[in-house]
Amino acid sequence: MNRVAISRFGRNAARVALVVAIPATLAGCGINTIPTQDEATKTAWAEVQNQYQRRADLIPNLVATVKGYAAQEKDVLTAVTQARASATQVKVDASTITDPAQFQKFAAAQDQLSGVLGRLMVIQEQYPDLKSNQNFLALQSQLEGTENRITIARRDYNETAQKYNTTLRTFPSLLWAKTLYSDQKPAQLFQATAAAQSAPTVDFSSPPTATPPKVQ
Template structure:
């Protein structure tokens, strides 16, 4: 009798499987896994950028020691961004997700300032190592933008499935543990082009007597030479 019941139960499951599949029972976990894969792509691209920064900073330092403030800010922003601990659960935690995005956006901002510096140093602009790193960074920034866009599209699709019929039925029952995921939002700072104030000492000009190389000019130095150029790195091909 027990064997017969098991066989009947198995037959019932086999008969119901196509019906359940057609009703979208697998839709939510399928879209959830797709969104998590896109999240991994975002993390990989941000890590790629973080790996480029040390060499980029050292190259700039060799030609523009006066810009110690910007170089320090880049190093600190990179450290802050890499110290934020993220995993698959981050995308369903608004606070942790916002912390991660803010840290990455801050790094994006100071990197923009670092790249503007090159306009003030002709030797740096023509340095082959710098040009190669610049090209890699531009390519990585483009990949980050694409990865974030694909992630947002995947998350939007997944979040919609949690709220629409018939998958909302499964979201309230079998997949009740599935939570909405967070979307990347454009920060206010990201809407403005980065600027750098090169006031005071001109690149290559002698420092005031007694000043250490790379030190900031005293308050009695000449007035600022004017607004920083608005040039930004050309997009990657």
């Protein structure tokens, strides 16, 4: 092999090495981190939506069952129905997580529904026949499980979104955020509101504790 051929071979080998090295170097600098975490945040958000929708689907049957035994509790039943309607009317999608106004509107509507559901849960203590109804007990179990999954989904979403937000602000991914991914916005986070922390406690299986008689 003459010197010209060797020289050409060397230049070609260098080009190949450069082509291979550039993607590896960029990957090592975190160029893929932002889109990867963006997708993870959207996936976590979808799970939040799924669990809230599951709760909304349970409420009509729950209200109908309670109404059959406690029709006089009209105010609470109406409040639950209206809160559910308000919550389901808030339109959300993947873009909601970077829209502060729409995200807060969704979170506020769901927190309001949690609050009135808490009031509905108290009613069953006054109606023994309702507490022993098999349909009611089944709904209780499903709602309790859904509330637990909502809590977990919100926590997981917040953790994923916080990690994504940190990536957007820190080096070296900050460089990519300002150049290749300049359209990426921070994700909104759920706040620990009083309504979210206190509502609803779903436990229909344990009878209320009897008040001991006073000693005269």
